[in-house]
Amino acid sequence: MAASAILRLENVTLKFAQMNAPVVAGVSLTLAPGDVLGLLGPSGCGKTTLLRIIAGFESPQTGTVEIAGQLVAGDGHWIPPEQRNFGMLFQDYALFPHLTIAENIAFGLRQLKKSDRRQEVAELLTLVRLPGIEKRYPHELSGGQQQRVALARALAPQPKLLLLDEPLSNLDLQVRLKLREEVLGILKNKGISGIFVTHDQQEALAIADQLAVMRQGKFEQIDTPEAVYTQPASxxxxxxxxxxxxxxxxxxxxxxxxxxxxxxxxxxxxxxxxxxxxxxxxxxxxxxxxxxxxxxxxxxxxxxxxxxxxxxxxxxxxxxxxxxxxxxxxxxxxxxxxxxxxxxxxxxxxxxVISHQSTINRKYYELGNRSR
Incomplete structure (x- = not known):
C-alpha cells in the first residue's frame, strides 16, 4: 500500500449467520488523504455494514482493513473502534441528551485541560457556525443544528477519516443542501478524508471525489462521479x-x-x-x-x-x-x-456494456492513484 493512503480495504467479506449470502462480499478499495468517497446503493446493498466494518463495529470473516497505514482488522489483528482515529456522523445525530452542547463536543477531549477543552469547543462551534450555544441542550436545537453539533463532536479528536452514514437524510431539503455544502467545505479545508454513505444519487454525485456504486455486497463500479454518470459499467x-x-x-x-x-x-x-x-x-x-x-x-x-x-x-x-x-x-x-x-x-x-465502454474496470481500482 502506498504510504499516503488513508484507508485500504482488501477482499473484505462479512456474512451473518442467519443469511445465505454475504452482506459484504470481497470488497477492495484504497482512499487517498483528503478525498471524499461517495458510497451509493439501494437499501440493503451492504453500504452501512461496510462502514461499520471500517469503524470496527463489525468484524469481517476475511480480508484486511488498514487506516492511515495501520492494520486494524484481519490477519489476526483487531484494533477497537476507539483506537482507530476516525470520526463518525450518524443519521440520527446520536447526541447525549443529558449533556450540554459543550459537554457533547468535549466528550472526546478528556485528555485536554479544562481551559483547553473550553477553547477547542468554542473554535469547533465557530467552525460549524453555531457560536455561543455551549450551555444549551440538544432538545433545544433544530435538527440541522443538532447535526452541526454532531459534526463538531466528530471533528474534535482531529480524526484522519470521517465516516458519514446518511447524515442528512432526516433534514428538510433546504437545510440538507446547505449543510451538505458546509460539511464538504470543512472536510476539504481540514484535509480530512471522508466516506459518505447515501442512497440519494444527486447527493452522491455532488459531494464525492470518487463514487462507489454498491449492489448485493459488491462494488459495481468505482470512478469519478462524472465517469460513473457518463460511462456506466453495468x-x-x-x-x-x-x-x-x-x-x-x-x-x-x-x-x-x-x-x-x-x-x-x-x-x-x-x-x-x-x-x-x-x-x-x-x-x-x-x-x-x-x-x-x-x-x-x-x-x-x-x-x-x-x-x-x-x-x-x-x-x-x-x-x-x-x-x-x-x-x-x-x-x-x-x-x-x-x-x-x-x-x-x-x-x-x-x-x-458491450460497446467500447466495457473496458471500464468494474471491480475496483486504487483511488489514491486517480485524480479528478
Missing amino acids: RFVAEFVTQANFLPAQLQGNCWATEIGCFAVESKIFQDKGDLMIREEDIILHPASDGAMKIETRFFLGHEYRYSLYTPSGKKLYARTPASTALPIGTQVNLSIANTANLKLFNSQQSS
Whole structure:
C-alpha cells in the first residue's frame, strides 16, 4: 500500500449467520488523504455494514482493513473502534441528551485541560457556525443544528477519516443542501478524508471525489462521479445512477434500430443487438397530430418537466425537458435523440456494456492513484 493512503480495504467479506449470502462480499478499495468517497446503493446493498466494518463495529470473516497505514482488522489483528482515529456522523445525530452542547463536543477531549477543552469547543462551534450555544441542550436545537453539533463532536479528536452514514437524510431539503455544502467545505479545508454513505444519487454525485456504486455486497463500479454518470459499467449502474431508459435495439447498417426510431452508432460495435440506454434528458419530444406516442403524465420539477409516455409496444419511457417547454398531458408526440454519442448498448442477458465502454474496470481500482 502506498504510504499516503488513508484507508485500504482488501477482499473484505462479512456474512451473518442467519443469511445465505454475504452482506459484504470481497470488497477492495484504497482512499487517498483528503478525498471524499461517495458510497451509493439501494437499501440493503451492504453500504452501512461496510462502514461499520471500517469503524470496527463489525468484524469481517476475511480480508484486511488498514487506516492511515495501520492494520486494524484481519490477519489476526483487531484494533477497537476507539483506537482507530476516525470520526463518525450518524443519521440520527446520536447526541447525549443529558449533556450540554459543550459537554457533547468535549466528550472526546478528556485528555485536554479544562481551559483547553473550553477553547477547542468554542473554535469547533465557530467552525460549524453555531457560536455561543455551549450551555444549551440538544432538545433545544433544530435538527440541522443538532447535526452541526454532531459534526463538531466528530471533528474534535482531529480524526484522519470521517465516516458519514446518511447524515442528512432526516433534514428538510433546504437545510440538507446547505449543510451538505458546509460539511464538504470543512472536510476539504481540514484535509480530512471522508466516506459518505447515501442512497440519494444527486447527493452522491455532488459531494464525492470518487463514487462507489454498491449492489448485493459488491462494488459495481468505482470512478469519478462524472465517469460513473457518463460511462456506466453495468445496466444496474445506468438504471440506478442515471435513471435511464432501455429499449431493445438491432444493428441495421450504421444505426441502432428501435421501435421509436433508428439512431446513429457512435462507438465501436462488439454485438449487433441488445438493450439501448437512452438518457431521459437526451429525448426530444416533437408534438405531432399523428405522433406514435402520447404523454401520460407530467411532473414539474422547478427547472424542468419530467414526462412519462408509452412506446407502441407498451414500454414506459421517461423524458425531461427545460421548464420553458411545457406539453399538456395527452399530447401526441414523436421522439428524437439530442446526443446519440450518449447511447450505449447493454447485453440483454448479462446486463453488461458491450460497446467500447466495457473496458471500464468494474471491480475496483486504487483511488489514491486517480485524480479528478
